[in-house]
Amino acid sequence: MEKSKPHQPGYVQLILLTPERANRHLRQSAYPMNGAIYISSDSYVKLHLRENEEQHGPSVKKLSENGTELDEVYCLHCVHWPSDAEKWYFRKRSHGWPDTNCVKAIYDDGCHVVPIGSKSIDRYGNWSADPLIWRLSFSEAEKRLVHTMNDTQFLVYGTFKLLLKEAFENNNDTLCSYFMKTLVFWSIEESTTALWQPLRLVSCIEVCLKRLISWVSNGFCPNYFVRENNMFYGRLGENEQCFLINHLLELYAQGWRCLLRCPSMKPFEDALQNTNIQIPKMLNDDLNTREIHFISPEINEESGADHEEEVDVGFFSDLENDVINFSDITGLKTMFSKKIVSLIKAERDRSDIDIITLSQQKLLQRMALFLLDETLLESRCARFKYRQIRRALSLLSYTCRADISRGRLSLATAYYCLGNYSKALKIIELYEDILHHRSGVLYVSSKYPTKVDPGYKKNFCTRALNRLERASLAVSYDFHVYQNRPIIPKEIALEI
Template sequence: MWEDDDHLCRLLADSLANPVGFLPVQRLNRRVDDILSNIHHFGTNVEVIQTGSWAEGFRMNGTDVDRMYVDKTALVSETPDRIPNRFCSIKMVTSGNIPKGYVKLILLTPNKAEQHIQLAVISEGGNACISSKSYVTSYVQRNEEIHGPCVRRVSQQGTEQDDAHCLRCAHWPSDAMEWRDRRRSHGWPDHDMVKEISKKGCYVVPIGPKCIDGSGCWSFNSMLWRLSFSVVEKRLVYTFNDTQFLVYGIFKLLVKEAFRETRDVLCSYFMKTLMFWSIEETPRELWKQERLISCIKVCLRRLIMWVSDGFCPNYFVREHNMFHGKLDEIDRESLFIHLSELYGEGWRCLLRCPSLGNLKDALQRSRCRILEMPNNAVDPDEDFRGLSLQRRNDSNTFTEDIEDQAFFSQLEGIVQSHPNFRSLENELYNTVALLLEKETQLDYLMHDTVTLYQQKTLQHIAMIFLYKALNDTRRCARYRYGQVKRALDLMELTSSADLTRGRLTLATAYYCMGYYTKALKIIRECENAFEENQAVLYISSRYPNQIGEEYVAFFCNGSLSRVEKASMGVSYDFEVFRTMPILPKEIMLQILLVRQSGTILSFPPRPYALFLKALCFAESHNKSTVKMLRRKLSDILPLYPEAFHLLYIMLAVCDAKLDRYDKAIQNYYFAYWHKKYMTWRKEYCSERNSLNSPLLYVALMLRLLI
């Protein structure tokens, strides 16, 4: 049941590429996340550190984003006299009455403390103690909730993110000295890494240990804080080899899909702890792909032992039992039976995961085929060998195109819903400062990431200049002309950063100012890119990504940087911000009717280019060309089911320009109902809170045009 089979191990490893992740892509995700984090928070009073599964490179369904917000103005220490005077000094107290892994914090310099620390101070025994509960509560805003030591927030895309507001400890804590001095028979982590890690200290997060209150219920001690080693853990995960990282992903998948108990006892963090202990206490020779089954077995046995003992030791503070307050006797027994059943199934317990349904079906079909053969022709390993080879042949693709898609998707996923000049200026400065600071460590990935993000920032700055110039009537004409010129210069500079967004933004700006000939010239450049099959990697934060065979043939030869690939072969949506809408007046209501100020509308590039071209010809009273472009727009409508409501609005505008108002009313009606259908299916949708009355919606749209 747990015997290693080379073909089976390869088959499992290949089958896990989709649910767990493609390992080269996960490494890429980590680097890009770290680079972008430096850009966003370079030089501020708060350091933001991405942690958890997202920072480790996982992109499983349901993977949330965890961040640590570290107050850079304060330092915590067991020897506060060593804290430099420029910091707010906080004493960290440990004693026999405080459980291992937890500390009490005493504020020593209240005049240097920021507001959230001051609000959390409670006098206790003549000391200004900082309450963990009051500290985290001070950060909670409307529609947010406390989740452990974090504030749980919902992003614009509907994903949950846990933000832990915490403080930095300047040294390695005494409770974790055993980890630093621990004897490691198998050399992981090695001595140099342990020495490097222990010099960087740790963090304290605002949550205390669970204890039984006067009513006999579990509650958190509101005056204690927990030691956090999240940054160290991320550093250790980065040292995992491919097999170790794959096993880690398997157990995260099992937690989500197979370890189903009455209570949410097992969590992803326990699986990380399981991996740390298992790797440290087993030989390096075990962690190879051909021994993948044995690796899973070793980890599952250790987990069962922990549940049997009711003790899950924290990796850095061995005496800290992470099951405390989470696993009572009834749940422990139930979980032990459940895990023992899984262990008894051998490696096939993995097939309980719905994410591996394709592998399960393939094994069943292969087994049926073998059983139909004569007995003397049966090879017990044939199904594994055949499926392994078939799997590798089916997934015979270039790693480079998969990595490129992940890279550009990650950059596109960064959404600043309320861009303003000050924040964008800071980020632009940060990109330059980061390149100068990391000059000795500069590689192609860092250069491409920073350069592309810099171009995206410049595009947003240009849109701010243009929006203010077109709408700020209090300024004189000369000033507004200067702003327009600056905006157009920046748009020209960044228009070639990709195939579509930069050019369509510039074309839209020209159209809004009445320069229709210039707009048509830019639109034709976009159309030439489509016709020459250059725009073969389509990246969108709203609609499904698309990658064509041409991209592999033209761009995946290892000789082009990602900046060059973006300018020659990557297509993005045309984006419109609710806070600064730069788009044709004919569809302005589509964004203005949305009540949420942080809304961003995304228009697929090909239909939007056709639509903008039709508007330009309509202004020149060339109705025959408008009619022809309207027909093309109607022909490609079925290709964009996620954007039906936007395309129907484009068709309605074209019909109104052609004086076919009955058709315009019909298409506006279709647009309304497709938008309603979309918002019913997607809880977090840009247009969810827009105008609800179909009659008023259609009337307003037509009033704008007639």
Template sequence: MKTKSEVFSRFLSLNIGTERIVKLRRLVFNKYIKCIMFHYANIPLDVIGSKSEGLDMSGSDTDIICRLDVTALEKGYSSNDTKCIWKYDSLNKDIHPGYVMLETDTNEIVSSHEILKNVLQYEMNDPLAKEQHGPAITRTSLSEDHDYVIGVQSEYWPKIAIEWIHRKRNYGWPSQEMINSIVQKGCYIVPIGSSRSHTVDDDWRLSFCLAEKELVETFNHTQLLVYGVLKVIQKEIIDTNNVQPLLCSYFLKTVIFWVVEETSFSFWTPQNILCCLHLCVERLLQFVINKNCPNYFVKGNNMFRKRFNASQKEVLVQKLWVLKIKTLNRFPYYIMKQNLNIDMLDHLINQKEELNIFRLLFMIGRLCRNMACTILSKILPINKSVLSTVKKVPILRKEFDSMLCHFIASDNKTIGNKKRYKLLYLQMKLLTENSTNNLVSGKAWLASCFYMQGKYHECLQVTDIVSDNLYVCMFHNGQKIMKTDLFKNVLNCVSDATEIRYFSSYDIIIPFKSSLLVKEISEEFSTQLLQINNKYKYSTFNICPRLYIYFLRCLCYFRLGDTQRYENEYEKMKSVCDTYCGSFSPMHNTNAFFLKIIFNKIRHNITFDQQNSFDASRVIIKHTTELDFTIDDISENEENINEHFFSTGLSSKYINDIMSVGGEP
């Protein structure tokens, strides 16, 4: 049994994450992502959800809880806070335990559904708001969806949860030091009432989300793996059509809190992981049979109250019983059938760990580059605390600095030669450093700089390196694009995440105000298009680095008068994404469509007024042969644009505005 448990534990580490990767996820989301989100929201906030706890599986989320500019204070306590204060009584027997009524200083009830309705109406007018579901609004930040919820911070620990502080604990978890730390931070009060519909609620729910995150961070790795596999079980086995509304992942978190508190820390080892999992499922089954799932902090709050009826309970009990007796026992045998022993799993775990580190580095790098552009483009104001964090963290500082080169005006004629030389030297230094970090994307801007300076041969030399090595690119935007057999061989040759990153690529982030973007492209941006992007706080657009590299090669050979070679490079540009980019084709096909038109405009000397959409359409239709597209290509391009927009989660308001001017960000 122990051997099976050890193999099972390693299998879970492979699929859920190692101790090292869990710690890194927590650092990234709780410090770096929080810092970046604060830059965009500019209000106090906390990052919660599975990813901030160190888990990143299918369905894992990142929620942002934003603090209202008001403090909640339990009656009987005093505060020196100068902010507006709402009072509450957590011991009010007329309200379900775990819920409170908030009152103003004049004893007026602060209705949760009224506050929520007003906030949601205001937030949904935000152009970045995508949709509302329940008390949350999904907003798109840097092509990532995050659920934003509001909360009022209670300065003190609520009286109804004092039992949690003094609860008798036989095994010392959580420690008294951890309890004191949690209590000092108080809790949140969120606008979700105790009814099932939440449509006319006046009461608010006590939320211990920050306390829960701290408790999860005290888990050893076996406890975290069990927590992770419980989430998988809830989603893949329990959460089917006939019981879908009955259980949620929060109940499973509550289960493991109770079980961890009531068992010895020494019990939670890889050798016992199957027993630990059985114990948690047994406790969940007990809660369902009793129709009572006590909240971990407020025992009187039965979270199964009005949750399911007798027939639904019977279905749920049957599922959990089968899970306990049969399904859990089959897990180890399933793994054994795959002939995975401990040594093989350890090797796979080490490789997966480096891949996970690479993906985290890619994500934080992309977010930081976008944030840098909003600051340097003056789309959003500079926040000193955010910049202070960026300066202290090497990876953030490096990514931020990599975007500086776009905003160095080395061709400014109003400055002296000495200052211009210094700026040019700094720009080239940043570009060279960036080009050594990455095989494809990092070299695109160095080549672009050479082209802008009229150094066409140097531009071609840099792009030669890229074009000759495209086949060894393992990932694009964090997703595998290399053929499986070659991927395995290359992966066995790289030693860490830094080398994986070198053999990867990402869509290059181009500030609209970039001094490195070739004028052949920047001149195509209409004033209206720039105004719309500024309105929605979008300071950049993305382009496939392979396309941009071949576009530069076309331009270089055209400027050098080498017709045969620019024709060859043009054909490669048209097909490069089909060869290497896979699932990214909708956006990249859109990129290719516009780059084709731009290059063909140049080589066939076709001109039209970009500000005049009627004139542009007339000229384009007249020269479809020279511009190398058909009317069907236009329809296909519109479909690609729409698919790209919706896949990246851009708001419908932004999409409508952009499409109205016939542009693409």
């Protein structure tokens, strides 16, 4: 096995050292070059093709005896661990996954090589695979890693396979199941073990989704065993990248509701929507009053709910009345930087972090609208405007979780003013769906009296929800449009 230096990491060339001991397929795949006999990956897989079978990457697609389709991969076992993956074996694992015994067992078992070359662009601008290159495969190691997952980790892996199949708008099959497995591997290794608990399933999904967004945004999906191998290479073009990043940010903005995009999850829709209401009811059914009081004294105390409602009204009102007096994006960036510093400067309690995080969301939202306004008013080249608009839309998508109304309506308005009416309509439909399933709203305004739906106290107070969660589920702000600004529908501008 020879490292293929001109090609990306994770790919090798095979030299046939003992032709007299090789089987028929290896001998017929031999390709003499530069005084050595190389094995052609392209010839090797084609030699296994039979009538009515077709090649599918490194595999041969065929029908089983019972008539189902299957992919058969003709690979070669490498008894030694490849040099490209040495860093995987020696790297430090701060959270203990996988453990040293598992790592040692994987290392000792070696790997496989499969007959598919790395992609490159030919002189005609087309992507093609080098016929003499083979790809390193760690499928046996991956099976071993999957078997070490706990129930929560396995559920997250299954969830992302489901999202890929039913929720991700995956043009040209840019994303694949293998990327989802890689995503979960990296997330488990680089996250504390305390995260991967059943009660934190939604947080685990959010951690993985944020990592996937980062990969797509940077155009780099690192192979788990060969970090330098960018698996997006040759798959993620500029158009696909722009489409995917906006789509994933839209899903992230929906929080756990993005699971409802999967048709398979529809039977559980009511259960998911009413989770926060049903938990106390179940407690009341299963335990007597004394036990409930002992576990959570405030559940049956009306005064506790009243107090939380008052505190929330004050909290979100103060946040909304924190007027931003900057008329340019530079001032907003300065203020945003100060908020970041205050977040990481010292240990803070939960409410301090909520204030800073929600303030950041508010600033980012304002920055995004400023960026859109400035970009549309400037006379710059189309490429520059495209990138700035893309940045602004990404920011608006990210900040949708700060409340149930303003963020989504701002994003829908931006798409409408940019001429993407179908996207705007889709966001409005999602917003209407949220309103339809709402269990109570806290309406906060800087100009009008605050209003609280009766259901807010019942369904969101004394439910152990932090204020970030309450904001994303039940807090609504005024939606502002400004005359003489580009981001305002013409129909509305005529009435102002």
